[in-house]
Amino acid sequence: MKIIKAKDYVEMSRKAAYYIADQVLLKPNSVLGLATGSTPLGTYQELIQLYQNGEVSFNQVRSFNLDEYYSLGPDHPQSYRYFMDENFFNHVDVQPENTHVPDGLSPNPDAFSADYDRQITNAGGIDLQLLGIGSNGHIAFNEPGNVFIAQTRLVDLKEHTIEDNARFFDSKDEVPRQAITMGLKSILGAKRILILASGENKADAVKAMLEGPIDPNLPASILQLHPNVTLIADEAALSKAGNR
Ligand code: PGA
Numbered sequence: 001m002k003i004i005k006a007k008d009y010v011e012m013s014r015k016a017a018y019y020i021a022d023q024v025l026l027k028p029n030s031v032l033g034l035a036t037g038s039t040p041l042g043t044y045q046e047l048i049q050l051y052q053n054g055e056v057s058f059n060q061v062r063s064f065n066l067d068e069y070y071s072l073g074p075d076h077p078q079s080y081r082y083f084m085d086e087n088f089f090n091h092v093d094v095q096p097e098n099t100h101v102p103d104g105l106s107p108n109p110d111a112f113s114a115d116y117d118r119q120i121t122n123a124g125g126i127d128l129q130l131l132g133i134g135s136n137g138h139i140a141f142n143e144p145g146n147v148f149i150a151q152t153r154l155v156d157l158k159e160h161t162i163e164d165n166a167r168f169f170d171s172k173d174e175v176p177r178q179a180i181t182m183g184l185k186s187i188l189g190a191k192r193i194l195i196l197a198s199g200e201n202k203a204d205a206v207k208a209m210l211e212g213p214i215d216p217n218l219p220a221s222i223l224q225l226h227p228n229v230t231l232i233a234d235e236a237a238l239s240k241a242g243n244r
Helices: 009-026 041-052 080-087 109-122 159-168 184-188 200-211 219-225
Strands: 002-006 031-034 062-065 067-069 128-131 153-156 178-181 192-197 229-234
Touching (some): 009 041, 041 080, 062 080, 067 080, 109 178, 184 219, 192 219
Parallel strands (some): 128 192
16 A cells, blocks of 8 residues: 655645546546545545646546435435535536435435446446545445445444544434445445545554454455555554554
8 A cells, every 4th residue: 555644634635636636637537436524525625626727627527426324315414415516516517417426315225236336337447436434444334344345235334433423413313324335346446546544533543454454343454455555644644553
């Protein structure tokens, strides 16, 4: 795994935006795997800036988001579709029909998930997958468990994740208990992976991802098997990893 160290969140976001913009400049019809959460927010802001400066266009990009809360519709301010529209898609020239976020209201999540995987395959797979890492080591909503699971599916969120994400809701009780998440097959099938980490609360997970055994109890550790992963992390997130 290639590691790019950033001083702080702002520098991490800038470096990540240039990394993604380079991908799109080299291949304007790239398939991007996109992520939500606090971590990539600054990256999207930097990308919007690059777009407004005329340095990059998303006109031909196709995108697939990693996950969506199950039971939240696109109009819910905490849904990931809403997050993507508000924080990125509505501010750049991506064609709305080329953006995909799992449907949190799907009446048949199994069929929906199988179709989502098919759509990614039919698009030619993901060229660049953007990831954050949960403080429990999850990637997307692939939570710690006994086995690595490949396919997109409906999952139960761990208590730890519900607590981490409660900050976005009025109370912990309002955090959905389930989500549809992309599985590890699509994530690991990406040609390149960019994972971002910022802050002291990610330092244990980052250390375990880089130095620990490949273990489904720390889902991000499976990234050790991918040949083209870049981690852009700030000093706080790298503070527990040895000699970085
Ligand atoms: P965060 O979430 O960016 O909001 O910290 C990361 C994640 O859970 O993947």
